[in-house]
Amino acid sequence: MRKINEIFYSLQGEGYHTGTPAVFIRFSGCNLKCPFCDTQHEDGILMSDEDIVTEVSRYPAATVILTGGEPSLWIDREFVDCLHQAGKYVCIETNGTHPLPDNIDWVTCSPKQGVKLEITRMNEVKVVYEGQDITVYEQLPAGHFFLQPCSCSNTAETVDCVMKHPKWRLSLQTHKLIDIR
Numbered sequence: 001m002r003k004i005n006e007i008f009y010s011l012q013g014e015g016y017h018t019g020t021p022a023v024f025i026r027f028s029g030c031n032l033k034c035p036f037c038d039t040q041h042e043d044g045i046l047m048s049d050e051d052i053v054t055e056v057s058r059y060p061a062a063t064v065i066l067t068g069g070e071p072s073l074w075i076d077r078e079f080v081d082c083l084h085q086a087g088k089y090v091c092i093e094t095n096g097t098h099p100l101p102d103n104i105d106w107v108t109c110s111p112k113q114g115v116k117l118e119i120t121r122m123n124e125v126k127v128v129y130e131g132q133d134i135t136v137y138e139q140l141p142a143g144h145f146f147l148q149p150c151s152c153s154n155t156a157e158t159v160d161c162v163m164k165h166p167k168w169r170l171s172l173q174t175h176k177l178i179d180i181r
Ligand SMILES: C[S@@+](CC[C@H](N)C(=O)[O-])C[C@H]1O[C@@H](n2cnc3c(N)ncnc32)[C@H](O)[C@@H]1O
Pocket: 030, 036, 037, 038, 039, 067, 068, 069, 070, 071, 093, 094, 095, 096, 109, 110, 126, 127, 128, 148, 149, 150, 151, 152, 173
């Protein structure tokens, strides 16, 4: 059984797959307490893999996004396989502090300041911008580097930083801009 906060259908609002219809599986709880975290994730109910796949399969999209809270605390290879058997493309949003099963299709790593990364495979890096030095993340083994304003509040500073560091691209939380989930 896995503790689920919510399962909902929306568009990926952030990063490389922005605009892609996706089913979000939000797992409950996290090992970090980022002061800026925009998600209430502590509540949850225990669900079986069968019930999770049934709920996910109500929606027509192929893309599933595992998020939270911190989804890596709850998942394993077997769970990702269940979603693959249902025809899904499995993405994860992770803080990178906990190892991942190697059969996930797309890894979005959002490293947090002062916290050691434990994952070695990632497709994109997505940093929430708080004015920190972002060059320390540039050696991570990702193909894409995104800088995201914090709660849509420091967009001008984030644009300025991206223009100074052209390895990076701007990621807006587009779901917040158009008031969808
Ligand atoms: C809620 S977290 C859940 C997944 C995982 N715990 C993580 O941090 O990557 C999902 C994404 O939202 C980002 N995020 C959280 N709070 C934010 C905020 N206030 N503004 C912008 N992005 C935020 C995180 O950095 C992460 O990329």
